[in-house]
Amino acid sequence: MKKRTLKRAAALTLAVAVMAPAASALSWKDGAPANYNFTYGGDNGGIASVKASDTNGTYNGEIKAGETITTQTGTIVWRDSYTNVTTFTVTTEPGYELVGLSGTNVENEFEYDEDSNAYTFSFTDKGAEAWCYGKDVSFDLVTDKTMYTITFANEDGNELGFITAALDEPLFTSIVPEKEGYTFSRWMLNETTAMPDTFTADMLKYADENKNITVTPEFTVNEYPVTINYYVNNNNGVNGGTLESKTDNVMVPYGTTINEAWLAENNRLSGYKMIGGDHDVTVGVDGAAIDLVKKEAVFEEDHAYFTYESKDDGVLSVTYGIEDKREGVNVDVNETIRMSYSDYLWGEKTITFTVQVADGKALVLNCSDGSNEFTDNGDGTYTFAFTRGGTMINKPTDHITFALSTVEK
Numbered sequence: 001m002k003k004r005t006l007k008r009a010a011a012l013t014l015a016v017a018v019m020a021p022a023a024s025a026l027s028w029k030d031g032a033p034a035n036y037n038f039t040y041g042g043d044n045g046g047i048a049s050v051k052a053s054d055t056n057g058t059y060n061g062e063i064k065a066g067e068t069i070t071t072q073t074g075t076i077v078w079r080d081s082y083t084n085v086t087t088f089t090v091t092t093e094p095g096y097e098l099v100g101l102s103g104t105n106v107e108n109e110f111e112y113d114e115d116s117n118a119y120t121f122s123f124t125d126k127g128a129e130a131w132c133y134g135k136d137v138s139f140d141l142v143t144d145k146t147m148y149t150i151t152f153a154n155e156d157g158n159e160l161g162f163i164t165a166a167l168d169e170p171l172f173t174s175i176v177p178e179k180e181g182y183t184f185s186r187w188m189l190n191e192t193t194a195m196p197d198t199f200t201a202d203m204l205k206y207a208d209e210n211k212n213i214t215v216t217p218e219f220t221v222n223e224y225p226v227t228i229n230y231y232v233n234n235n236n237g238v239n240g241g242t243l244e245s246k247t248d249n250v251m252v253p254y255g256t257t258i259n260e261a262w263l264a265e266n267n268r269l270s271g272y273k274m275i276g277g278d279h280d281v282t283v284g285v286d287g288a289a290i291d292l293v294k295k296e297a298v299f300e301e302d303h304a305y306f307t308y309e310s311k312d313d314g315v316l317s318v319t320y321g322i323e324d325k326r327e328g329v330n331v332d333v334n335e336t337i338r339m340s341y342s343d344y345l346w347g348e349k350t351i352t353f354t355v356q357v358a359d360g361k362a363l364v365l366n367c368s369d370g371s372n373e374f375t376d377n378g379d380g381t382y383t384f385a386f387t388r389g390g391t392m393i394n395k396p397t398d399h400i401t402f403a404l405s406t407v408e409k
Contacts, residue, residue, distance in 0.1 A: 033072040036125045036134050038086060040065055041103055043141035046096030050141070054086040063088075075127040082127045090119040092143060094204045095167040100142035105135045148199070149212045152187065155179070157216075165199045172197075181254030181285055182219035189215055223251040224287040226258065228268055231293040233336040235275060236329050239322070240296060240305075240338030256283045258290060268292075277310065277333035295336045304388040305399040306351060307336040314361040314406025320353045341389030348390025353402075355382045361406040368401045 042065045053060040054071040074081030098119040110121040125134030145166035152160045187195040206213045234241035260278040263269040272292035321328040341349045363382040365372045374384035
């Protein structure tokens, strides 16, 4: 009899075992899932987005201000779903940062990830059978405008000063950089974009990782008066030299290079040449003076003309004297000396040129009449001379040009 009872009992036990599902087959949703509500109450501005997701995968999406979402946990203690973590990810608009959390069942704790520029905070909930489990949450976000440093630098990148400002705040500095020959115009974010009067969102793209924006000055070039003198023969006022006309206050931008090409382009040459040869004159804050010269239109009888045609860098200076005056008046490239004479015996005249050359140099003379003789004075100077008049036989060439150059001794 006992035998049967045991058998019956054994059969019953076996049937129960066959009907019960395996533990691994149970879903976390078996039973009554625990719901937890999260309400995004609002913010004080500057929030770009708020997203939520949970480890149980019951919610994944964006949440708007005033909206409530629900996540769920399992009710079976030994299932992974019994504990659920709901994480909120907040991104702020450019120029704003999250500075606080407030609300119901909220701790003011969050993390910031610089790489993603996002803030995160989480809540952990457990199934309803736990001793302690999460409560519904209502949270508010507190933001503030990010402070940036505006660094004012000169064109070389050297800092002149700085201010701090946030979005929509005025940008003002008393710093006025100086640059010779220029007037300060405005501060620039780059070569084409001016710094506005108020801190705008557009400026944020110029900020570096340290929230610094460097601005540099833009200048407008000043104009200064350039005097252009027009001479005949030379500018010494003697031996045929006269001032024909003078142009004052031709306003020219600072730093402009004036040479014969510039003068021709600006219709200022008209057959003249620059005294001293074609060379560059840079317009400075004091302006500039340009001396131009041309030979007189018609050579007079009983006069000899001597034009200094060219030189090289080894020639330092040239002076001339007429008669027994060996040194005296300066003469430069493109200038012409006019010397009167008479064919009578007592009308003979001599013009003597003295040339100073650089140390270690020797003079080379090239005259248009082939008279290339000169005297080495042994002190770095050389002289050469022309005699005209005094006899009816000695008729001079009307015009002689000479070029000077140097060679190594």
